[in-house]
Amino acid sequence: MSAPKVAVITGAAGGIGAATARALAKDGWDLALVDRSTDALDGLTAELPGARAFGCDIRDPAAVAATAAGIIAGGGPLGALVTCAGVGDVVPLAGTGDELWSDTIAVNLSGTFYWCREVLPELQRQGGGVVVTVASTTALMGLPGRAAYAASKAGVIGLARTLAIEFAGDGIRVVPVTPGATLTPLVRQGYQHAEDPAAAEAAHARLQPIGRLSRPEEIADTIAFVCSPRAATITGAPLVVDGGYSSGGVSWNS
Template sequence: MSLAHQGQRFLVSGGASGIGLAVARLALARGARVCLLDRDRATLEAVCGELGDGAFAAVCDVADPLAVGAAVAQAAEQLGGIDALVNSAGIDSRMPLEQLSDAEWARTLAVNLTGPMLLCRAALPHLRGAGGGTIVNVSSGAGLSPLLHRTAYCASKAGVIMFGKALAIEVAPDNIRVNAVCPGAVDTPLFRTSYEQSADPERDLELIRQRYALHRIAQPEELAEAILYLSGPGSSYITGTALAVDGGRTFH
């Protein structure tokens, strides 16, 4: 296993499951130390116990400004600084606009767009203090092309792409790079919940596969590889980009 991230200090939101957990596992395996943020205390503590040395936990709702500030400060203390931020926490929203409540619209944008903003804002002083660093925002293919009945979700994921591009310009003089990954369907708890409640989950899953040139669903570890690449020295001349990691969905 490569130790390309030896000594790097990662802060990963949404770290208790899915893509965030895969990022934490891979970063630890490559020599990094990781603080995982999540609002599910029990799961977060269990995950950190499983991950072992080098893994730390901070309980946080990413949509709560005060909680974010406290969690980032805690993470920086636990890790001795922050070199890399991965904004992986997110929620889904699926319904026609006329059925979309004000509360669901607000919550979707609060978690998927305001959350990354709050974490970036709180982490920037620590990244500067480290002499520079990286930010990777987990957006979605839905931020690049629209999906039916997903107005709130698409708006939030497109917003985080442009937020990252604007921030990349702002913090480039500080040697901080900001990028996004845009996954398609990934085999995570969030994705499985979206189709397992249907009348025929296997049929629906096959219909989803057919949308992708590679005709399969991504594994979280495949997204983690892309995120670690954008967080490491091999991508030192890449900033302000949105990398589609979607099995060919956007052109298929």
């Protein structure tokens, strides 16, 4: 890349978000890191000198507008947006109350929309750029207990496909990178609540035909590739990174 441009990453304190920040920093991007609070980003900003941290609840359109304006006013030209912030409780339909439904849609879908609405016009002014909206294979394959999460992520894919077409003539690519099960610290922590954590991890790994979960760094490398000129003709369609899950459903190798 010639002159460094700014990449905005939402959910940058999370497993995939932090790995993406490290991968994009390696590729020479300047970083604007967004999460619920700047405290959550302290470790990452210490590790990545020059990265700026912004606290923003992405469910709030006014907060997103103010944060995006601050990022645009205070840094170099914007070149990329990666929407990684997300929530996803596993709850059967009977337990999916109004609050869980609304909150999941608010963070995963509306939050992504608000960020796209603020950043795409700026990328247009800059003459192009890339947006990666992190989706999930739950939008493509059924999984019990994921009604709100899957619906929100299906929305993320629809949103990305639409914006990809709407902005294709402006040199802007919009790509819904779509991970399968990924071994983030949060996912690893979840095993500790199971009766047999090792068995829970093994069962989870069997969902993917390659017999293991993706590592956050592998999703981040895909995102960094999508943000690079090497992916110049990739836009719109989901880019699935799931160890074969959405092709085969379960591992036949174990």
